[in-house]
Amino acid sequence: MTSTPLLPLILQHSSMKLPIARQQGRFISLRFKLLIAFSIVFTAIFAMVFIRSYRYSTDKAMERLREDMEVTLLGAAAGVDVEELMDLYAEGEPNSEQFSDDPRFENQLDWLELVQSIEPRAWLYTYIPGNRESVRRIGEPATGYEVIFLVDLWAEREAEKAAKFLESYSASRWMAQSLETGQLMQRPEPYTDFWGNWISAYAPLFDSAGNVVAGIGIDIEMDYVRTVQQGILVGTLRWFTAAYGSLFLLIYWLSGVLTSKLTHLTRSARLIGTGNYDIDVGFDRPSSFPDELDTLAEVFDTTIDRIRTREQLIREVKQTEDEMRHALEEERELNELTSRFVSMVSHELRTPLTVVRTSTELLEHYSDRLSEAKQEEYYQRIRGAIQNMAQLIDDVLVAGKAEAGKLDFEPVPLELAKYCRELIEEIRVNVQSNHTLTFAWHGGGEETVMDPKLLRIILSNLLFNAIKYSPAGSTVEIELFCIDLMAVFEIRDRGIGIPVADQPHLFKSFHRARNVGAIRGTGLGLAIVKHCVNHHHGQVTFVSQEGQGTTFVVKLPLKP
CATH class of the missing domain: 3.30.450.20 (PAS domain)
Incomplete structure (x- = not known):
């Protein structure tokens, strides 16, 4: 079917004289209608959300209070000398x-x-x-x-x-x-x-x-629940005031933009409908409170089937739909990434903070009853927890710099074998595990230019992972080859391995294999390793079999 040309139809009906439908009722602008509708809808939604959140938060506060009360009572009962x-x-x-x-x-x-x-x-x-x-x-x-x-x-x-x-x-x-x-x-x-x-x-x-x-x-006492309720009420009212004001200004501005365009289109449509073609058409059932859209619909009622640009409009709508879908997908991925980040940081910080709090309370209340060795043990726990939190923060900062493209690359001359030995010895001392770390150098690499900081991040992350996911008493092997102007590092463990389903996603931020169980981790280490390897214009690969172990291979140019 071919589309009907618009100009012949207009010329055909140019001599027709139709009466102009008279608008009835008081004119109310679309801008004012949008503001009124927004106010009603937003107020209703806010009221529902506030009531639900208020009840939910109150119930959660009471539930937490009862849990704390039960735990405290059981602890107190256990310590009573009956x-x-x-x-x-x-x-x-x-x-x-x-x-x-x-x-x-x-x-x-x-x-x-x-x-x-x-x-x-x-x-x-x-x-x-x-x-x-x-x-x-x-x-x-x-x-x-x-x-x-x-x-x-x-x-x-x-x-x-x-x-x-x-x-x-x-x-x-x-x-x-x-x-x-x-x-x-x-x-x-x-x-x-x-x-x-x-x-x-x-x-x-x-x-x-x-x-x-x-x-x-x-x-x-119930004062705790009342404090939570009061905090929710005050915080919600502040949020409502700020959000309502910001959204009101936004809708006011958007409504002005939208109605100005619609007014322009209305005037143009009147020129087409009444200027040269002398066509006057109105609604059969006029609105009681007509606005610009009613006027625009009245004009285009007789011309809509003759608009030659409908295909272009369809293409534009399709393009806009694709752009919106893409934008929504990006927003969903960003929200998921943010949620996983917050969950990871909260989980990884909770354990060391608990260690610090518990050890501090024991030292504060029972220092006079504890031996010096026991006190030193608690101080060591505090230092270890602080070190874990510092490492987590460093990982997050490095990952953030890498994602933002701001990770510095500063290569300097390096004795590769000596550097590796010192790093492995440092890890052996700090980890204090009963794993055996072996290092084999197969020659070469005397004239190496690399970034020692990024190389340290690469090797330490892979070694810590090999130790963490291997059984106690097992051996972690590190080998260094220098072949064809490339340094090749192989880190091999006999640990839990990586499931096949997780291997394609292993270098994504926050991704952790499904078989890690209760072993702690952030899911950032391998993503950071990937970024650091890329800065050296190298590559990282791995071979793994679940339950048998994993071998990571890192290839870096000896000189940039």
Whole structure:
């Protein structure tokens, strides 16, 4: 089918005189409509997102708080000297403040204070079941399931909040169930008393025969959850104000651009529809609030089937669609890369930070009880963790420079065999593993010009990987050949190998083989090696069989 020429049709109908449809209703510009629609939609979306995020964050904060409470309670229960606690109950006497001056009371209180120094939100107390014969108590027995309080952490801080020594108390259902079942119990909902809002949990204490003889409870104030809620509210309102203002200005500017173009097209269409051709066509059902688009549609209603540029428009739309698809694909890849980067950094920093925090707390609280050798061991752990974090940061910086094309290449004369021996010895000392590192030099390479920093990155990454992914006691072999003006390094291990499915992606940033298991790593090392090799105009290849080992071969020109 051939398209109908536009000019003959226009000439054919040029003598026709059609009445102009009169617009009804008040004119409202498209720009104003866009601003109103944006305001309504954005406000509705923000409200839904805010409610969901507020509830989700609150629930997560409560969940985390309960997890911390349970872990703290189990740790506190494990450290209680139950035999001493029962002796305190049997023999201890209250003082004038209704606590006790018994040294065993102070010992129990010191332990609870130590737990609180680690978890400041925790308020702990111990008690024994009182519904039995020959029970010691102060005052009249409580109704229901009775417990007798022994040591309450509030005694050291705010005595008026503390339960008194040998004070009788009516146990809650969960406190009683903990004593009866021998299991840790949490109150499912927060509760309020004279001193504030709390969440609580209870754990049994066992004697040497495995019988439940006492219990330990923990209370945590709800102020933490309120702080999180307040932070979410303030942060969300700030974000909404900034985002709303920025988007409003953007939509205002875009609407001006779009409507100015549409207004120009409308005037041009009126010239075509009424200037030379004398054609006046309107809508059968005019809009109550017509705008520029209504006017444009009215004009093109009689000419749309005769526009000769429709094929060009289709091509432009297709091109725009392809560009948008490409842009979306790039954005998706960037988002995925960013997510993997954040996840990797968070995971790799968490472990050394935990080591530093734990070792620091032990040195801070127990330095007087630790031997010098033990203290040095903890200091060594801290230094090792700091070294791991520094290495991670160095890897990220090198990878960033390489991706940005800003990695420096500064070749200098180098004694290649000597350089390799020194590097291998340094790695052997720093790693302190029971792997055997062997180095074989097959001659040549006396006149070498390479970048020592980049060469160090290449060899150290490959050697560290060979050690990390090889079983203890195995051998890592390093061989150096100088053939045809090329230095050839072979690093061979007998480790876990690389699965075939992972081999095509091995030099991509953040990619790690699926068989690494719990072995830590960032997925940056081989990507950095690839960049450094490329700067030397060399190449890196490997041969690997899963479960048998891997051999990496690096070829670098002896001179650039």
